[in-house]
Amino acid sequence: MPDLLSLVVQQTINGVYLGCLYVMVALGLTLIYGVMNQINFAHADFVTVGAFVALFTMTRLATKMLGMPEVAGYLLSIVFALGAGALLGLAVNAAVFAPLRDRGDELRPLIATIGVSVLLENGQLALFGPIPYQFDSPLAKETLRFGKIFFSLQNVLVVAVSAAAVAALYAFLKFTFLGKALRAVSQDRETSGLMGINQSFLIGLTIVIASALAGMGGALLGPGLVLDPFAGATVIVKAFAIVIIGGFGNLAGTILAGILVGIIEAFTIQYLGAGLIDLVVFVLLLTMLVVKPTGLIAERREENV
Amino acid sequence: MAALLEVEGIELAYGEVAACREIAFAVAEGEIVTLIGANGAGKTTTLRGVAGAMLPRKGRIAFMGQDITRLPPHERTLAGIALVPEGRRVFPFLTVRENLEMGGYKFRRDAAKVRGLIERMMDMFPRLRERHDQRAGTLSGGEQQMLALSRALMSEPKLLCLDEPSLGLAPLVVQEIFKSIRAINAAGTSVLLVEQNAQYALATAARGYVMQTGAIVASGACADLRLDERIKEAYLGRK
Ligand SMILES: Nc1ncnc2c1ncn2[C@@H]1O[C@H](COP(=O)(O)OP(=O)(O)O)[C@@H](O)[C@H]1O
Numbered sequence: 001m002p003d004l005l006s007l008v009v010q011q012t013i014n015g016v017y018l019g020c021l022y023v024m025v026a027l028g029l030t031l032i033y034g035v036m037n038q039i040n041f042a043h044a045d046f047v048t049v050g051a052f053v054a055l056f057t058m059t060r061l062a063t064k065m066l067g068m069p070e071v072a073g074y075l076l077s078i079v080f081a082l083g084a085g086a087l088l089g090l091a092v093n094a095a096v097f098a099p100l101r102d103r104g105d106e107l108r109p110l111i112a113t114i115g116v117s118v119l120l121e122n123g124q125l126a127l128f129g130p131i132p133y134q135f136d137s138p139l140a141k142e143t144l145r146f147g148k149i150f151f152s153l154q155n156v157l158v159v160a161v162s163a164a165a166v167a168a169l170y171a172f173l174k175f176t177f178l179g180k181a182l183r184a185v186s187q188d189r190e191t192s193g194l195m196g197i198n199q200s201f202l203i204g205l206t207i208v209i210a211s212a213l214a215g216m217g218g219a220l221l222g223p224g225l226v227l228d229p230f231a232g233a234t235v236i237v238k239a240f241a242i243v244i245i246g247g248f249g250n251l252a253g254t255i256l257a258g259i260l261v262g263i264i265e266a267f268t269i270q271y272l273g274a275g276l277i278d279l280v281v282f283v284l285l286l287t288m289l290v291v292k293p294t295g296l297i298a299e300r301r302e303e304n305v
Numbered sequence: 306m307a308a309l310l311e312v313e314g315i316e317l318a319y320g321e322v323a324a325c326r327e328i329a330f331a332v333a334e335g336e337i338v339t340l341i342g343a344n345g346a347g348k349t350t351t352l353r354g355v356a357g358a359m360l361p362r363k364g365r366i367a368f369m370g371q372d373i374t375r376l377p378p379h380e381r382t383l384a385g386i387a388l389v390p391e392g393r394r395v396f397p398f399l400t401v402r403e404n405l406e407m408g409g410y411k412f413r414r415d416a417a418k419v420r421g422l423i424e425r426m427m428d429m430f431p432r433l434r435e436r437h438d439q440r441a442g443t444l445s446g447g448e449q450q451m452l453a454l455s456r457a458l459m460s461e462p463k464l465l466c467l468d469e470p471s472l473g474l475a476p477l478v479v480q481e482i483f484k485s486i487r488a489i490n491a492a493g494t495s496v497l498l499v500e501q502n503a504q505y506a507l508a509t510a511a512r513g514y515v516m517q518t519g520a521i522v523a524s525g526a527c528a529d530l531r532l533d534e535r536i537k538e539a540y541l542g543r544k
């Protein structure tokens with residue numbers, strides 16, 4: 001049945017697109033967990049900040065002040081959101097996480113991430129107000145059609161940018177001295193110090209990379225969100241589910257789980273209705289926790305980060 | 306002989322409980338010094354204090370005349386102290402070569418130097434060359450010990466600290482490791498050797514300190530320590 005086939009292909013494409021968005025958000029969570037064994041509850045707000053930075057870069061700076069075409073403006077906004085995420089990560093690490101970490105207990109930094117989250121949300125509320133913003137990607141209007149299968153340039157862009165980000169992250173971890181040191185820190189913190197590796201620096205670097213990914217994720221996700229100061233929270237729950245399904249701290253597992261959840265979501269929308277997405281995802285999560293609590297591919301105690 | 310490492314009355318604690326008190330000893334340039342004692346005596350804790358993995362709450366540590374008491378571990382590595390930790394602690398998911406690179410982290414901006422050092426380590430332990438692309442977690446205990454030792458040497462330390470390098474290894478492998486330790490020392494690196502295998506330790510080192518329940522209770526030339534009745538009884542397993 002060609003109709004069924006094209007439907008399956010169509011929903012798989014939609015699913016991979018959604019999955020890439022989730023992966024961009026979930027990677028940072030898993031990276032931070034893998035290196036410092038900590039959950040960052042402010043991660044969602046880094047995504048929101050990225051989305052707002054992208055929106056204003058595109059609508060104010062690029063198209064109005066610089067007179068750039070819309071598409072170029074959106075591309076520029078992705079770069080700016082990435083940079084804003086990185087800077088925010090740098091600032092929050094220097095001001096909050098690093099000083100608390102040096103005092104050496106584990107609970108306070110965790111609580112501090114909640115504090116940072118509240119701060120960012122209310123800061124944005126004060127700046128942007130509670131009313132959702134309209135964030136249209138100029139690429140969403142450009143659709144491609146192959147027979148019965150449709151997708152937009154926005155879909156293509158998201159998949160391409162995500163793939164490039166994942167490839168860059170892997171190359172960094174595999175081929176650079178700093179990347180290998182980051183893996184060493186995640187595998188054995190104390191011993192990495194004996195190697196002359198400055199852990200504070202590498203932990204800071206991890207937070208910056210994770211936040212940059214979150215910021216960029218915000219720019220990619222923004223057009224699909226109801227963009228208000230709490231927008232990140234709507235994806236973060238799914239991102240946490242993905243990180244758990246993939247095995248906390250496991251990069252490959254997180255990527256796989258992200259794509260999987262995206263595809264499941266697409267088919268759920270098609271066959272069961274959009275209202276059931278969260279139910280399906282969390283049934284999957286609970287099943288995983290029962291059947292394979294170490295995550296999709298963590299059974300061989302796969303390398304984390 | 307100039308003192309390379311001087312430990313003066315340090316106290317090391319886990320939480321509130323002191324594990325080592327009033328620890329004082331020295332290692333001179335070019336020397337092999339051993340720290341022996343029963344399980345739980347505080348040898349590992351003392352070495353961690355020297356390497357900076359734990360900061361002392363009392364006392365002073367000097368290295369090459371500089372006060373390093375509050376220096377974090379990575380800066381002590383830069384200063385010239387390397388530790389082969391108890392249980393080897395290789396990075397299990399990094400390859401053998403990557404583990405060695407981590408040991409040479411302080412030379413990371415000089416790729417040629419790191420490559421040259423890795424070649425030297427692989428000449429010393431050809432087994433590591435055979436397994437260079439394998440994850441360290443898949444090596445045998447003896448191979449892991451060779452890797453941990455080479456990894457520590459990658460930083461070209463002036464003082465090499467070893468925590469129970471013989472632990473859990475077959476006698477032949479232990480001999481090979483101790484032969485390397487003597488060769489490393491002959492090439493100019495001072496060695497601080499912690500061992501439960503007191504026989505080997507006292508045969509390898511020139512001077513020794515004996516630890517008991519968190520304190521140093523005896524010290525002297527190894528030749529004398531080997532004749533000491535109490536030490537014979539407690540650590541050498543013969544009367
Ligand atoms: N991580 C730790 N937390 C609390 N106490 C510890 C820890 N490690 C060692 N100790 C205690 O410190 C003392 C010295 O231990 P250790 O230095 O490992 O001795 P050794 O290496 O001579 O066997 C022991 O009483 C041990 O129980």
Ligand SMILES: [Mg+2]
Nearest residue numbers: 348349350391
């Ligand atoms: Mg010990």
